[in-house]
Amino acid sequence: MDRVPILRIGDTLILTLQMELHDRVALRFQEDVLKEIHATTARGLVIDVSAVELVDSFMGRVLSDTATMARTMGVETVLVGIQPAIAITLQEMGLELRGVHFALNLEKGLTLLRNMGETAYGEN
Amino acid sequence: MEKIKEVVIESSENVILARQVAREMARELGFGLADQTRITTAVSELSRNIYLYAGTGRVVVRAMSGGVRKGMEVVAEDRGPGIPDIEMAMQDGYSTSRGLGQGLPGTKRLMDEFEIKSGAGAGTTVTIRKWL
Amino acid sequence: MTGKGALNVSELLIKREREIMDDWTKAQADIPAFKKGLITEKQLKDDSARFLKVLAGAAAGGNLEDLTAPEYDDVNRFLANLAASRAAQGFSPSETATYIFSLKNTVFRFLQDEFGNRPGELLKAAIDFSGLMDKLGLVVFETYVKGREGVIGEQQRSMLELSTPVIQIWEEILVSPLIGTIDSARARQIMESLLEMIVATKSSIVIMDITGVPAVDTEVANRLLRTMQAAKLMGAESILTGIGPQISQTIVHLGVDLSGVITRASLRDGLDLAFRKLRFKVTRSEG
Numbered sequence: 343m344d345r346v347p348i349l350r351i352g353d354t355l356i357l358t359l360q361m362e363l364h365d366r367v368a369l370r371f372q373e374d375v376l377k378e379i380h381a382t383t384a385r386g387l388v389i390d391v392s393a394v395e396l397v398d399s400f401m402g403r404v405l406s407d408t409a410t411m412a413r414t415m416g417v418e419t420v421l422v423g424i425q426p427a428i429a430i431t432l433q434e435m436g437l438e439l440r441g442v443h444f445a446l447n448l449e450k451g452l453t454l455l456r457n458m459g460e461t462a463y464g465e466n
Numbered sequence: 467m468e469k470i471k472e473v474v475i476e477s478s479e480n481v482i483l484a485r486q487v488a489r490e491m492a493r494e495l496g497f498g499l500a501d502q503t504r505i506t507t508a509v510s511e512l513s514r515n516i517y518l519y520a521g522t523g524r525v526v527v528r529a530m531s532g533g534v535r536k537g538m539e540v541v542a543e544d545r546g547p548g549i550p551d552i553e554m555a556m557q558d559g560y561s562t563s564r565g566l567g568q569g570l571p572g573t574k575r576l577m578d579e580f581e582i583k584s585g586a587g588a589g590t591t592v593t594i595r596k597w598l
Numbered sequence: 599m600t601g602k603g604a605l606n607v608s609e610l611l612i613k614r615e616r617e618i619m620d621d622w623t624k625a626q627a628d629i630p631a632f633k634k635g636l637i638t639e640k641q642l643k644d645d646s647a648r649f650l651k652v653l654a655g656a657a658a659g660g661n662l663e664d665l666t667a668p669e670y671d672d673v674n675r676f677l678a679n680l681a682a683s684r685a686a687q688g689f690s691p692s693e694t695a696t697y698i699f700s701l702k703n704t705v706f707r708f709l710q711d712e713f714g715n716r717p718g719e720l721l722k723a724a725i726d727f728s729g730l731m732d733k734l735g736l737v738v739f740e741t742y743v744k745g746r747e748g749v750i751g752e753q754q755r756s757m758l759e760l761s762t763p764v765i766q767i768w769e770e771i772l773v774s775p776l777i778g779t780i781d782s783a784r785a786r787q788i789m790e791s792l793l794e795m796i797v798a799t800k801s802s803i804v805i806m807d808i809t810g811v812p813a814v815d816t817e818v819a820n821r822l823l824r825t826m827q828a829a830k831l832m833g834a835e836s837i838l839t840g841i842g843p844q845i846s847q848t849i850v851h852l853g854v855d856l857s858g859v860i861t862r863a864s865l866r867d868g869l870d871l872a873f874r875k876l877r878f879k880v881t882r883s884e885g
Binding site: 347356360423425426429430444449451452454 | 690693710721728793
Binding site: 489490493499500502 | 690691692
């Protein structure tokens with residue numbers, strides 16, 4: 343199973359990253375996400391990294407690039423579930439994740455997207 | 467008493483193996499989760515540099531538990547094209563480019579000790595250490 | 599959070615337990631940690647089957663939030679044993695938590711399958727289940743911490759609690775009253791402690807009060823900034839308070855860039871702002 347599954351709820355896409363991202367898989371998920379955005383009317387993207395043990399500069403760039411690419415298609419990205427140890431490491435390395443918003447968990451991430459006016463959750 | 471493990475770096479799969487080996491050793495030595503993550507991330511950066519720019523090299527992970535101080539050392543070396551201007555590579559702005567030496571300044575900040583030997587056409591050796 | 603969303607999740611777990619188990623087992627094969635050979639396939643399967651069973655049982659009543667409720671006794675016991683046995687087998691707390699989290703994608707897929715045409719319900723169920731998994735993952739971490747591991751390590755923990763308290767002053771609001779000098783070691787402790795508290799309390803605002811910090815130089819300022827930036831990665835906004843006239847002059851003279859940092863003169867002002875941001879209102883009751 344080389345692909346990361348993408349869950350779709352209304353106009354929000356949810357991606358839960360769970361395994362060690364090989365370069366191949368990482369670029370694959372980027373491609374899949376962009377294709378999915380293009381094919382649907384997605385306005386928000388949530389990437390759940392709560393199970394991710396390591397974010398190095400490569401992974402950081404993939405995430406950042408994905409968010410920036412998504413933004414060109416009108417989609418805002420929220421990263422949720424960054425573990426404390428990883429937040430510390432990212433900070434110390436000076437790794438900036440540009441183009442990404444942050445929230446503690448899925449629920450807060452979805453609320454953030456809604457408050458940004460990107461998605462229409464809770465309004466039905 | 468020293469424990470040494472070596473990982474040959476030739477592919478992105480090897481990078482993952484190097485991370486696992488490093489994390490395991492860091493854990494066994496007794497580093498907390500935050501330090502384990504720092505060490506593993508540093509190893510990931512160095513291994514990736516080897517794979518991307520030299521094609522092949524090796525990462526040697528060493529537990530230093532003999533003396534008064536316990537710690538961990540990682541030596542990442544390759545016989546690749548080398549870094550012609552180390553000073554520039556170690557500058558912060560440089561690490562945001564997609565060129566050689568990606569992530570080096572960041573790696574240095576994560577560790578207690580950081581040494582780099584490199585030159586154009588002379589390969590690269592980076593040594594990092596973290597103490598408990 | 600009980601109600602329809604929660605019931606949907608528990609019904610799903612029971613109704614399609616078999617399929618979920620199969621799917622989850624397949625997904626686990628992709629997790630490199632489990633290929634290490636530290637655990638037999640049979641044990642992995644037994645653990646997974648048991649976990650699904652106790653989870654379905656616990657969630658049956660529609661409670662996906664309160665882990666202290668009696669229906670979660672079996673789940674908590676299972677997780678504690680799992681954490682202990684995995685630790686003994688050489689797995690890190692993250693690896694064990696990842697094993698638990700790996701159920702997320704599987705269940706999400708099934709939720710999508712069942713409720714794909716009812717986005718409102720699907721959304722609720724996904725949020726509730728994700729929240730539950732996050733909590734269970736925390737239980738795993740906490741069990742390890744009680745043992746040996748943890749972001750800051752057992753030995754430092756008690757010292758830490760004394761010297762750098764982080765207080766949850768209200769729902770969603772943490773206050774870190776800093777007193778004394780902030781050297782790099784202390785700054786690190788503060789950062790680690792704060793981040794752990796953000797996770798534990800799900801706070802979205804952190805107030806760092808430096809009234810008790812005698813001197814702020816560029817180093818200290820940078821350390822504070824770093825902590826605030828790390829908190830941001832965890833979805834929490836920071837407010838820096840307790841900046842007296844002397845420190846404000848120092849900061850400007852040193853050229854410290856505080857743009858992007860919200861500052862207030864007093865803790866009280868910071869709290870005021872926090873309440874407003876969270877749209878909390880304090881009213882006095884009659885009589």
